């Protein structure tokens with residue numbers, strides 16, 4: 076290359092450090108996409124951390140309303156958690172299936188993931204509806220405000236994930252395992268796993284710590 | 289059907305916004321008609337609106353910022369006149385109107401002038417400096433720009449339909465809660481920022497990934513131009529801080545729309561939580577703005593001194609130090625709110641520590657100039673002007689970071705003077721320096737130097753005449769955001785500041801004249817070499833304006849100041865492109881995704897502000913559909929054949945060879 080030739084004179088090691096590892100050039104698209112998505116996930120986690128912080132600040136502010144221990148149903152939460160963790164496993168299966176280009180296992184893995192996600196959402200929705208019906212909606216107290224927002228924000232993410240999941244399945248159906256479809260699948264898997272990690276936080280901070288009498 | 293929207297939203301009884309809005313409308317319609325009648329619409333659509341080329345997107349960002357600068361500037365003129373006349377009288381702006389103006393002014397200047405200006409410069413320049421063909425996510429880049437434009441649009445719509453917030457540029461609760469601000473003003477504010485905030489986050493992710501993952505061969509981290517480093521730092525801050533803003537505004541909106549109690553006075557809400565959250569974003573934000581400006585100055589000072597940047601490594605270190613420390617000082621924005629002496633002391637000291645890396649930078653620039661052969665072209669004038677001005681701003685910053693002093697100066701005109709001192713003297717001067725410096729790269733011709741210098745001097749002097757009096761007024765006890773006042777001692781300073789504003793306005797007019805004159809004389813000002821300033825980094829290694837693919841061959845970098853070394857070497861040898869095998873280049877296809885997405889976002893934002901729920905759903909479905917359609921397309925790249933690449937590149941090489949042989953003769 077021309078630039079190779081002309082740049083020979085440039086100081087390769089201006090600060091005499093000894094070792095200079097030459098940067099090999101732009102990364103391949105797969106890496107770039109996944110990296111960018113990671114950065115996005117980090118920013119999303121920052122956003123969640125604000126809601127966590129709000130929950131920590133407001134969890135004692137019940138304004139005469141119920142405390143956490145009075146309204147949390149540990150059994151439901153346990154089922155939710157199992158659903159979500161299992162769905163991460165099946166999502167991983169679907170990713171592997173996509174990598175080896177096996178449609179059957181891909182569709183199966185994604186379908187199970189979707190069903191588990193929907194069960195999770197259904198339980199959460201019931202919990203919310205039940206609380207609102209008992210007069211413990213988010214405007215009852217600052218504590219409930221923070222609770223509904225944190226858990227609801229996670230729920231919204233799961234809903235978006237389900238929408239994405241269905242789009243992903245449709246894409247594989249229509250386009251097969253094309254390079255760009257596979258890249259998106261990788262991002263989806265990252266997203267789904269990240270939601271799991273956040274749920275672990277929600278579970279511990281909201282339901283375990285907040286559920287303590 | 290239309291939610292809260294009816295005819296009473298149009299302020300028929302208030303001539304100023306109505307006339308201003310009508311003028312803007314006429315101007316937009318005029319431009320549109322001109323575009324359509326002249327048949328420019330297809331060109332605009334295919335070459336700009338749907339473009340995913342980082343250079344075009346950068347230019348559009350800067351255009352947006354410039355237009356909004358005029359809008360924000362008009363607000364500033366109105367406020368300065370009001371404070372000059374409103375001594376023991378009501379002046380000409382009623383309080384509710386004055387409050388909207390200062391809120392809109394701050395919001396616009398930070399979010400729709402400073403942000404798009406620096407993001408535009410980074411977009412335009414960073415891929416070129418890294419020696420690559422595009423950013424990491426070209427289509428998302430376009431989405432980010434158009435979402436920012438949507439936010440700006442909504443703020444301007446509030447001028448004629450409804451009202452804007454009266455709460456200041458950060459909408460502190462409880463004032464911004466529904467009980468005290470029942471109108472749509474705060475909603476306009478919050479939704480505009482939510483939408484443009486998503487755009488900014490997208491830009492941040494994109495640029496972080498670009499710098500970390502897309503560098504040409506041999507572009508090790510410690511060979512990157514300084515501007516790439518500050519871009520990295522600034523965008524890391526965007527990624528880490530903007531989600532906080534999004535979350536905070538979401539909480540405020542939940543309070544307002546669904547009766548939540550995050551920040552209300554009742555039911556256990558906590559106002560101080562808003563202060564903490566908003567400033568945990570807000571202080572990093574000021575460094576998001578000023579770090580890229582520092583990068584511009586580093587490039588400009590080194591180029592126009594004809595020397596490599598002094599203390600490159602300490603500069604990198606200082607940049608990254610600022611990046612980290614800027615997250616640890618937020619509490620200095622509310623020393624007076626009762627955190628107690630220990631906490632205040634810690635944050636006061638942290639705030640002073642952040643001035644240290646900034647000082648390191650100033651010395652580095654000075655030592656870069658020392659012993660250099662300095663050319664005082666317009667970009668260099670802005671840089672020197674910056675150094676002088678920013679030091680004053682930094683010093684007053686350190687002063688208000690001393691808690692006991694801040695108890696006297698908090699929320700006074702002194703504070704107003706401080707942050708204008710750093711934002712105008714730092715960010716705006718940096719933006720102008722970058723504009724003058726890279727304009728020839730973007731458009732292929734230089735800007736007129738005489739008008740440019742006039743613009744600098746008027747702005748520079750105007751700045752001092754406007755803002756130094758505000759320091760004094762602050763020390764005389766004048767608080768910020770006053771619609772009228774009765775203290776005689778303040779009056780003269782307000783009049784001086786108004787005069788300064790007039791001088792600043794002349795500066796802006798010079799800037800506009802510079803653009804007009806330069807476009808008229810563009811043939812004479814043509815830059816054929818691609819390297820009008822004798823530059824040092826890779827953006828100058830390609831033609832002006834660069835071809836879509838930026839570089840025919842990805843440059844191979846062997847040291848700092850990559851292009852400088854290449855030139856030094858090429859004076860002895862000749863360019864050897866001919867022996868090379870040109871290859872096909874794949875480039876991303878244009879896409880209307882960004883524009884269409886922003887269209888739906890605008891509809892959704894407007895509907896949300898006015899509680900028009902069916903329209904919200906419509907907009908949401910539209911936005912989702914756009915993404916699916918985008919994900920469905922089969923060809924996202926097109927190929928530029930090798931012959932075409934060769935033809936374009938050979939022209940550039942010819943021009944360049946004549947430059948080198950001329951330089952060799954000197």
Ligand code: HEM
Nearest residue numbers: 574578620621639643682685686688689698699707710711
């Ligand atoms: C040398 C480093 C700096 C220090 C120590 C510093 C310190 C401070 C302090 C303590 C305040 C709050 C004062 C009060 O509210 O009473 C403040 C306000 C402010 N500063 Fe700085 N500052 C520095 C640099 C900057 C820079 C570089 C920028 C922007 C580019 C900036 C922009 C602002 C803004 C916008 C405000 C006012 C926000 C508001 O209340 O509306 N500062 N600064």
Ligand SMILES: [Cu+2]
Nearest residue numbers: 571618620621
């Ligand atoms: Cu600050």
